[in-house]
Amino acid sequence: MDMALSERSGLGNADNHAPDITRLNTGGLNTGAPLAIEAIGLVKRFEGTTAVDGVDLAVPQGAIYGILGPNGAGKTTTLRMLLGIIDPDAGVRRVLGHDRPHDIARMIGYLPEERGLYPSMKAYEAIGFLGALRGLPLAEGKRRGRELLEKHDLGHAADRQIRQLSKGMAQTVQLLGTLVHQPRLVVLDEPFSGLDAINQGKLERMIRDLAADGTTVIFSTHVIAHAERLCEGVAIIAGGKVPYAGSVDEARDRIPAQVRLETQAHEGRWRDALPADARREGDFWMFSLPESGIEPLLRALIEGEAGILSLSIERAGLHDAFVHIAGEAAARALEEDKLAETVR
């Protein structure tokens, strides 16, 4: 990171003007790998409203990284700032080691949330044109366009105009146009939206293939299942802030595992050994795994003659973690608003 970045971020080291990258939470991801994206304190305001409020991100090269958040959380604005489509009001960003994303446009592929192609262009021409925008010679882009369409079972549509294609086909064409110039970083904004289950599966395979080839893939989504299946790291955005950024495993570990217990006896001394959050759900007791682990509880249940019929420990899913984290953030934001109001 250069001096300007250090000074602007306010994170510079007095000796070498290097930023304090340790502030960036890679959350157990491969921190040894160089970062594809570094963002520190990104802020974007629109006419008085803060859409993005101090976002920090660190995405290692070669990772599949998800940006999760509800609609209106600030995902698209964050991606637009990372790509240089809009400039942040505060904070700094570096993409593949460069301060200005446009300087490395040839190394980036971007699929915006609002898909856009020229309706009168033929499919292979559209791919060629998108490649040309990223520096690929037009003729080469068109040639690759035909190849990619063939490879993705759309060869029959190569000479059809975009307006003649189904929405899913047009979306695939645009995705291929995003990849035709062989970018090192691929940014996909809500790539699964509008695709049927089969095409969603194909897209997941594509993303895995890209990552296997060393390409960094970042995508935003509000469908957690895709991120859970694909991503090594995620950032959760809510209300323009990032309450969590790190590995998927670490996010899931934010919620204690849930214990599901079925006993023969309904009453007895053993009840005293159950944690305070234990609740009855049908024939089962549900509670968080105690910090002391399962063994002391098991001992108490046996000694208390509970008559264990079944016991399972279920790790929290990313969805539960998301609700837990995004909910906490919302509560914290509310408290902050209340406090600010009180101060005024």
Next chain:
Amino acid sequence: MNARENGNSGPIENARLSLWQAAYIIARRDFQAVLFSKAFLFFLLGPIFFLGISGGAGMLGAKAAERSQDPTMAVALDASESAAFVAAHGQLEQLTRMPEIFVPATSGLSADAGTDAGTGAGSGAKMDPQALLEDADRNVAAVLTGSLAAPRLIGPDERIESWKGPVALIAATARGDTGSYPAVSLEPTASSVASKRSSNAAIATGSLTLLFLLTMLLAGMVLSNLVEEKGNKIIEVLAAAIPMDAVFLGKLFAMLAISFVGIAVWGGLGGAVLALGAGAIGPLPEPAVGWPVFCALFLVYFAMAYLLIGSIFLAIGSLAPTVRDVQTLSMPATILQLAVFFLATFAVNDIGSPIETLAVIFPLSSPYAMLGRAAQQAALWPHVLAIGYQVLATGILVKMGAALFRSRVMKSGPQGVKSGRKWWSRKPAA
């Protein structure tokens, strides 16, 4: 998909397209899209209407030029007959409208024009009628020679035909024999100062009307092209890949190239019509700088006028999310363009006046005013200066337009339509 397995070459090197390379990609796409669209056919048909309107405007300009300085008849009879003719003209003008006359100094009468010129005896020296017709200080439309008994009228065909009757009447009155009108012999010439002025004014007004209509059409096309692009949501793809300045410049120059194709087609067709029908049409009036230079200047001034107004319209387009908003926002620019056109039209009839100088200096009207000047004045050096000045002004305006475009284009979009909020109150959604 493994992207790097496609194609023969490896990953693209770390770099980006230059501003002009990126602009070329946008321009090439827009150029091809418009060229092979149905809209281009309408664009090619447009000038049929334009030429009609421009022709009408040209005729109005010619009339205005005639009204601004009445065409005059030079009376080149011998001194005594000239005096009698002037006196008879004076008498008859009390009764009805007669052509303006003047008696050249060498005839012995006062050099002042008009019927009040006096009746002094002249030397009777012979004068060259063609020299009188080309006298730039006088708006001479025809020359009367011969005698009162056998008057001879020299000048452009249409003019001498219309003045034949009044000349016969005045000559008969001058001879004191109103019962017999002398036969007026006619000697047509190619042109006169008056007809040249009139035709030059027609060329000036007609050409700047054509210029105005073309730039209006193109500015409208470039604007709707941009709005359509925002509607198609392509603008974000472009903004992510290349600088917005390149999008702005690409769109601007694509439409300029389209217009040059149109002009080449129209010019070719017009040239063919003129070549095939030259005999039937007769000689064309020539602008002051000559047709080849005038055509070259037309192209240059057209490019300048279009780039100036096009950059304003594109900047407006960047602010507006929908066609409806564009119409509202472009209204002031359209009014400005109309004002500029009227200023230039007014100025071409008064070359050298302060208003014409203003029209030449004001960047938006400068191309129009200078084109009007090219039709009426032969000097070329003012055009060299004006083109230099206009290139500078165009550069500044294009840069300002591009800056506004860059800062605004991604802040307005279809989200505003969905939310039902206007662009000026919208908060872009994430």
